[in-house]
Amino acid sequence: MGSDPQRPAGDAGGSPDPDAPPAVELDGVTKRYGDTAAVDDVTLRVREGEFFTLVGPSGCGKTTTLRLIAGFEEPSSGAVRFAGESVAGVPPEDRDVGVVFQNYALFPHMTVGENVGYGLNFADPPEGVTRDERVAELLELVDLPDAADREPESLSGGQRQRVAMARALAPGPDLLLLDEPMSALDAQLRERLRVQVRRIQSELSITTVYVTHDQEEALAISDRVAVIRDGTPEQVAPPRTVYREPATRFVAEFVGDNNVLAGRVVDAEGSESDGAPRTVAVDVGGEPLRIETDGAVDTAPGDRLTFCVRPEYLRIGEGESRLAATVENAEFLGETTRVTLDWGGRDLVVRTRDPLSGEVVVGFDPEDAHVISVNEA
């Protein structure tokens, strides 16, 4: 494997060799249970030292993907490789992975210290460090320096989560796998902990695969995100790209609030496919809306274009394309108000600071729209 598993804490780990094989690679991996494929022909590459997140609705196969990497499941077909070498048939105990589960799975019959030290029965602590020192070091790392003699039952949910993290890291794994480790915690704690998880990951620069159904968490914590639907990744990209340039309608609607609209192209100015962005007019419900497409999108009049405009880009009474709509519903969220508008039978979502009611006109500029697809359902 590419890096020393006994990596000292704080090693920044330089930028990885671009030619090095990925830390984790899934190559055409399928996992079937009976007739249904929980994971369907997935190909993914996780880079050395990367914080990689699998996000998707429940039942999409993200946890199964993680279990395939951990070795709790074997793929029905395809290959899982660590640093370029297949791990087919290698049991979980020989994969040098650390796993944190949603319910933490602390051994209830052992103290916190014994939990953290359990993996050291099978792997030696780093040179010159005793077992007890290693346990203390890890508890220090997760900000629970005095918890070694406590019983798991006496800990709060957030503390248990951190102990589980320390336990997974103690043997110095090559890979950290986190399966919805925060979904049982309340929202405020979750936000605090995710900062801590990310800090620890950066300090150790340990390759991490994180599973969550919470798209906001995925955006906040990851280097790259794979949005999974029905066992297949729909988009694998850094959080900003996933948010600003969703590859599919599903991604556009799953990640953040969004207004997805579709219509026929009525006017495409400029020459076709010269690689430069250009503006087209799309007829949505009789209204020609002006959309800027990026150079890669090749459209001609008559094409069916699907695009999205984020609520924060819909402005009241401004923008090149204007839509006259009626306020249907308003949710006061504190910082902003989330207003649902009815625009000719279509729902539009906008975010405003000021309360809205009755008839309003909202608009957006061509560059605020993102084209998702051409001539697809």
Added chain:
Amino acid sequence: MSDASRGAAGGRHTLHDRIEGRLRGHLLTALAVVTSVTLVVAFYYPVGTVLIEAVVVDGAATLSVFAAVLRDPFYFGELARLFAGESPLAVARALLGPDRRLGIVGFTAYQAALSTVASVALGLPAAYLLARFEFPGRRTLRSLTIVPFVLPSIMVAVGFVATFGTNGTLNAALSTLGLPRVDLMFTLRAVVIAHAFYNAPLVARVTTAAWESVDARAVETARSLGAGPVRAFFDVVAPQVYPAVLTGAALTFVFTFGTFPIVLALGGFELATIEVFVYHLVRDLSYAEAAALAIVELVISLGVLLAYLRYEARNTVSARGARPLPRRSLLPSAPTARELLPRLGLGAYAVAVGVLFLAPIASMVLASVTGGDGALTLEHYRFLVDRQQTGAAFQVRPWPAIRNSLAFASASTLLALPMGVVVAVLTTRRYRGRTLVDAAAMAPLAVSGIVVGLGLLRGLVFGVEVAGWRIAASGAIAIVVAHAVAGYPFVVRTVAPGLEGLDRSLIESARALGASRARVIRDVELPLVWPGVVAGAAFAFAISIGEFTATVVLATGGDAYTMPVAIERFIGRRLGPATAMGVVLLVVTGLSFVVIERLGGETSGL
């Protein structure tokens, strides 16, 4: 990841570690193989030889023995005429007539049915009391319902003789009150009452569990939709409790159908059941006929059990996270008929049950210290001591019986524990063919001890030729394996639920941290299900101490007799020494339970 690349990653796994890891990885497999071999040697092979004995006569396969048994009115009563080819109408008329003959098989089924009805009638009020009322000692009483199940049946028989016998405490009490004496001994009634003693607590136990898992919200929903309390009970509670009552009834029928010591001691020869008669045939060396009869018994028992299991599979509803119905206080809250009547009924029931369950034990203790003239005496214990010192070689002496019982129970517990744990691990995992493994491992519960004992006697004890070598085990070894086979299903039953309830991610966490599958069992699973393991050990020990059926077959003519066998030898001639021996058995059983509990802390129930 290849071994080479891992070696490069800091040398965490030396060659020695790898070899050790391989061995550990196969420990479970090795234990599973040992368990299978034990099962084959001590159960499947012996039972198989018995089956073959019934269909192979003088080296030729034949069904003639079966045919003879089926057509013999001695066994099948009027039904035998049906098997012999007579018209069903004539048989039906004869069955309805006043002098119908049931035969031994018919009688066995008849007494089992009566015992089932009695056990259900006696068990249901207890379930009502335990599930719906709160009172001091409720939990203790609930855990006590398991006790009759592990009481040595021969001891219970002695207790019943001491209570209901001609000179028993019942008649003593009746004559003090100036009432006529009753003679219950060697009647069907005594047998049925003894069976109810054993099985009513079982019915109460399973029914209570089902009743407690009824979700109060379901009842509240029914009430809010307009159902009165009685209607809500019949629409919501009863359908959930009813399958459990059926479970209790089916198990009671199977247990009492295969009954042996109770009928042997309380029924005499006039009331012989199949099991008792098989035993007599064995003693008369009519092995083929005994085997055929045993198979008939096995088929009927398994048939009932399978029919029930199919029913259960269709009707099981899991009630997870249910909020149980609130319990009522045993003290009435208001002097109304609705508050008072059920409590008065339960009070009367409690008195009757107290007499039924405490009288046999108390009478046994009392009889052991009462002389023929009714005065207190220690002569029965003195008899045991004298017999120990002066008894002839062919006579049953007390000390070897006690020593054998303890030795066999310890050895069979040591054997049953790993077997039970391995089977529990194997049957709580998910894989194809799991049901088959489960059924094969649980079969000893349903097969009569006589058949196992007979098979072991004819096979291992008399000797087997394997590749020119003559292999023969002593009676003692055969008894130990027979007891282990009889006891380990209880280890499975107490350990498996704990394993099933274990969070899978605990096991997976340990594996991700580097522990092999076998190491996870040692470090995580066993410590967490330890109370179940201890309870299983207590069961295996108690089953062995009390086991009579297989032991009496295997101890024939040898000196490998145990306390229950000794009691049976005494009971025919002298009740006094039998009760004294019974008290010794009671003390030894009680003490071993205390020891196991102390060693293992709190035990969990079945």
